[in-house]
Amino acid sequence: xxxxxxxxxxxxxxxxxxxxxxxxxxxxxxxxxxxxxxxxxxxxxxxxxxxxxxxxxxxxxxxxxxxxxxxxxxxxxxxxxxxxxxxxxxxxxxxxxxxxxxxxxxxxxxxxxxxxxxxxxxxxxxx
Amino acid sequence: xxxxxxxxxxxxxxxxxxxxxxxxxxxxxxxxxxxxxxxxxxxxxxxxxxxxxxxxxxxxxxxxxxxxxxxxxxxxxxxxxxxxxxxxxxxxxxxxxxxxxxxxxxxxxxxxxxxxxxxxxxxxxxx
Numbered sequence: 152x153x154x155x156x157x158x159x160x161x162x163x164x165x166x167x168x169x170x171x172x173x174x175x176x177x178x179x180x181x182x183x184x185x186x187x188x189x190x191x192x193x194x195x196x197x198x199x200x201x202x203x204x205x206x207x208x209x210x211x212x213x214x215x216x217x218x219x220x221x222x223x224x225x226x227x228x229x230x231x232x233x234x235x236x237x238x239x240x241x242x243x244x245x246x247x248x249x250x251x252x253x254x255x256x257x258x259x260x261x262x263x264x265x266x267x268x269x270x271x272x273x274x275x276x277x278x
Numbered sequence: 279x280x281x282x283x284x285x286x287x288x289x290x291x292x293x294x295x296x297x298x299x300x301x302x303x304x305x306x307x308x309x310x311x312x313x314x315x316x317x318x319x320x321x322x323x324x325x326x327x328x329x330x331x332x333x334x335x336x337x338x339x340x341x342x343x344x345x346x347x348x349x350x351x352x353x354x355x356x357x358x359x360x361x362x363x364x365x366x367x368x369x370x371x372x373x374x375x376x377x378x379x380x381x382x383x384x385x386x387x388x389x390x391x392x393x394x395x396x397x398x399x400x401x402x403x404x405x
Contacts, residue, residue, distance in 0.1 A: 160320075163320075164320035164323050164324045165320070165323050165324065165327055166324075166327055166328070167336040167337065168336070169336065179335070179336075180335060180338065180399075187320075187323070188339055189316070189319055189320045189323050190320075192316055192319065193287075193290075193292070193316045193317075193320065194291065196292050196314065196316050197290065197291045197292065197293075200292055200293055200294060201293070208306070208307060209294040209296065209306075210294065212315055212346065213346065214343070214344050214345025214393070215343070215344065215345075216341070216342070216343050216344075217341050217342065217343075217344065218340060218341025219339065219340065266341070272307075
């Protein structure tokens with residue numbers, strides 16, 4: 152998590168002092184510069200798309216649940232682990248299914264910084 | 279939702295064809311270029327921070343639930359409406375509380391494109 156990119160992302164999408172300025176961040180509840188949770192989530196998507204599950208149509212999400220147990224901080228190195236926890240065939244469209252994926256992001260100390268459980272639209276393989 | 283910014287955001291965080299290229303997007307399930315759901319969520323945060331609720335320490339989220347009932351498309355003009363649906367005082371830290379906020383984003387046709395229910399950490403006013 153690059154410091155300059157944390158500030159740049161925040162300036163565009165989440166302009167709060169603890170994402171924008173080291174001194175203000177020191178005075179905040181975070182005691183240091185932290186990334187916007189939405190920046191963390193976006194980085195998680197990057198890791199998921201580039202290293203994740205090979206669905207033919209791509210990763211198309213309906214929604215899900217997320218949490219940020221800890222902030223990501225400037226200089227953090229993060230990694231994402233994901234697993235499929237459920238697969239359901241659509242009743243109305245039997246060639247489609249809904250896959251539930253759980254992803255967990257860790258920082259370099261192996262602390263969890265982000266959790267996402269999301270439902271994705273997928274198509275059945277045509278044989 | 280600006281076309282160039284949709285592609286730029288996607289190239290960094292969600293590099294899938296239906297977010298990057300009009301022709302590929304036409305061939306996809308979306309039938310046109312759509313923004314990454316995480317771009318939509320980030321824009322929602324921008325609207326929330328700049329037009330939203332005046333908590334003294336800022337908008338500090340633990341997590342929540344989100345969904346994208348429809349994609350946001352290039353050229354869409356979006357707006358966000360938010361309301362507080364619950365306030366709980368922390369048992370362990372009585373000067374703090376958890377506020378639950380529900381936010382809904384609409385496009386220019388008043389169709390819902392994004393829903394977020396999030397829990398935020400807030401401090402009690404000192405009197």
